[in-house]
Amino acid sequence: MSRTVARLLVDAWEELGVRHVFGVVGDALNPVTDALRASESVTWVGCRHEEAAAFAAGAQSQLSGTLGVCMGTVGPGAVHLLNGLYDAAKSGTPVLAIAGQVPLSEIGSDSFQEVDNDLLFKDVAVFRATVTSPAQFPALLEIAVRNAIGRRGVAVLTVPGDIGDQEIPDDRPLRLAVTPSPNRPDDPAVEAAADFLDEGGKVTLLVGQGARDSRADVLALADRLAAPMVLTLKAxxxxxxxxPFQVGQTGLIGNPAAAHAMDSADTLLLLGTDFPYREWYPKGKKVVQVDRVAEHIGRRVPVDVALAADVGPTVRGLLQHLAPREDRAHLDHATGLYATWRNAQDRLTAPGHDRRLLGRVRAALDNRDHLVRPEALAAAVDRAAADDAVFTSDTGMSTVWLSRFVHMRGTRRLLGSYNLGSMANAMPQAIGAQLLDTGRQTVAFCGDGGLGMLLGDLMTVRTQRLPLKLVVFDNQRLGMVKLEQEQGGLPEFGTTLDNPDFARVAEALGITGIRVTHADELEEAVARAFACEGPVLLDVLTNPEEIAVPAKPTVQQGWGYARSPSCARTSPARGSEHSAGE
Known part of the structure; x- marks a missing residue:
């Protein structure tokens, strides 16, 4: 029995275990959405913006390890997918995007809404093609799926409006299987790397997402080398x-202990990380890097020993050759510094912090309106959330507070736009995550700027009856941009946001809305939000003057704050406890 192009596409998704397809309906894709309507295992999720659809598909892919799928119709619908697809591409996760197109006879005529999709998606996609005949479609679909899964990236198939409902001649079963296998370097390379590390003096590990599936091996390696372990955010x-070896993050969201562990090492061992901030790599160190993607090696910092292989088998090979370290002073000093910094941070989050002497002094200088400290909000959510919760975070200060005050205990998962750095990702990623398992708690750390950008997809939360917990850090600012301006000695400009009462907006949409305007209300409000069975938007007015001093504040940054007119009133106390270490 012959099948149409649209029916074959949906059958392929069923075979691959795809459960949701995200997008906005439109004429060019009507045959596909009609085939989805008849599917018993793949559900169409209509979003209010295609960008949200692409973010949701990418989130499902990252969490499930399977293919994420999104669709955008001809012209503007396809264009709107682009930002979310870039996030998937830079996150290295497989996503298939189906883009609509004008009818075949109109292609190239600058027809209404016509966009050259193959050109549009050239940079973001590992594979892209326009279907020009039904007979061509099965092979193109197989190639697209294999590229997306095998190369862990985005594949885009463009389907003209008059192709989807045509029958495929000579219909045959699809061949979609892709079985990636782990690889390890050969024995001489492993032995040479082990010798290099044995002679490398004090070693610090910088560990990324690529090592997450090899936890036991990586911890055994840290113990063998007596090495502190700096974690990237994704790790x-x-x-x-x-x-017991980890000392938190480095970079702008990092802490002094992690910076010290990097700076005081003789050798850095990079495991499964493409940490992109070159200025945070100390100079003059010996470097060993292990990464399954060969082109990642050496592009951030010069590397002495390169092992292009998966972390797990490589580390197991190293453990067979490395001698145990008896001197653990480097490790103990770094972990001691981290414990001291961690205790100081925890004091900031105490419910009564601003009622104590130091808190009252700080509040008089930088929080005269007694708004909620964002640290306290993040810590309260951390205490209330389940040990298997999925967290998403918007780019900017929301991610800073999550990185410092939310502990990834139990089987918690974490998603964000941590490579692309897009705004507005937290809510749509949470939509995708929650749909995978409606019984698993999903928490989005939303910036007020990010939430406002894709606010329309609050209606998707309502329509899908998703029990999301949307935590809004409502400082009425583009907080990270404000911070950047002040670091440069500039006055704050263009960052203020004229926000509505987001809780009342949520209530108008049939979502429980809770608004917090004072620190004394925080604990009860967070408890109420997490006790509610349905979707909740928790709108918390947070202190816009709160900053997180980076791990190694520079003289230039300090001078920038001093010169910034918007900092002049508060600069002596702002963030002082972050850097003092107490």
Whole structure:
């Protein structure tokens, strides 16, 4: 029995275990959405913006390890997918995007809404093609799926409006299987790397997402080398909890202990990370890098020993050759510094912090309206959330507070736009995550700027009856931009946001809305939000003057704050406890 192009596409998704397809309906894709309507295992999720659809598909892919799928119709619908697809591409996760197109006879005529999709998606996609005949479609679909899964990236198939409902001649079963296998370097390379590390003096590990599935091996390696372990943000999940070697993050969201562990090492061992901030790599160190993607090696920092292989088998090979370290002073000093900094941070989050002497002094200078400290909000959510919760975070200060005050204990998962750095990702990623398992708690750390950008997809939360917990850090600012301006000695400009009462907006949409305007209301409000069975938007007015001092504040940054007119009133106290270490 012959099948149409649209029916074959839906059958392929069923075979691949795809459960949801995200997008906005439109004429060019009507045959596909009609085939989805008849599917018993793949559900169409209509979003209010295609960008949200692409973010949701990418989130499902990252969490499930399977193919994420999104669709955008001809012209503007396809264009709107682009930002979310870039996030998937830079996150290295497989997503298939189906883009509509004008009828075949109109292609190239600058027809209404016509966009050259193959050109549009050239940079973001590992594979892209326009279907020009039904007979061509099965092979193109197989190639697209294999590229997306095998190369862990985005594949885009463009389907003209008059192709989807045509029958495929000579219909045959699809061949979609892709079985990636782990690889390890050969024995001489492993032995040479082990010798290099044995002679490398004090070693510090910088561990990324690529090592998350090899937790036991990586911890054994840290113990063998007596090495502190600096985690990238993506490595918090799976490697932060119950890890006596970890000292938190480096970079702008980092802490002094992690910076010290990097700076005081003789050798850095990079495991499964493409940490992109070159200025945070100390100079003059010996470097060993292990990464399954060969082109990642050496592009951030010069590398002495390169092992292009998966972390797990490589580390197991190293453990067979490395001698145990008896001197653990480097490790103990770094972990001691981290414990001291961690205790100081925890004091900031105490419910009565601003009622104590130091808190009252700080509040008089930088929080005269007694708004909620964002640290306290993040810590309260951390205490209330389940040990298997999925967290998403918007780019900017929301991610800073999550990185410092949310502990990835138990089987918690973490998603964000941590490579692309897009705004507005937290809510749509949470939509995708929650649909995978409606019984699993999903928490979005939303910036007020990010939430406002894709606010329309609150209606998707309502329509899908998703029990999301949307936590809004409502400082009425583009907080990270404000911070950047002040670091440069500039007055704050263009960052203020004229926000509505987001809780009342949520209530108007049939979502429980809770608004917090004072620190004394926080604990009860967070408890109420997490006790509610349905979707909740928790709108918390947070202090816009709160900043997180980076791990190694520079003289230039300090001088920038001093010169910034918007900092002049508060600069002596702002963030002082973050850097003092107490």
């Amino acid at each position: 918090k999940e799976g490697l932060e909890d119950d890890n």
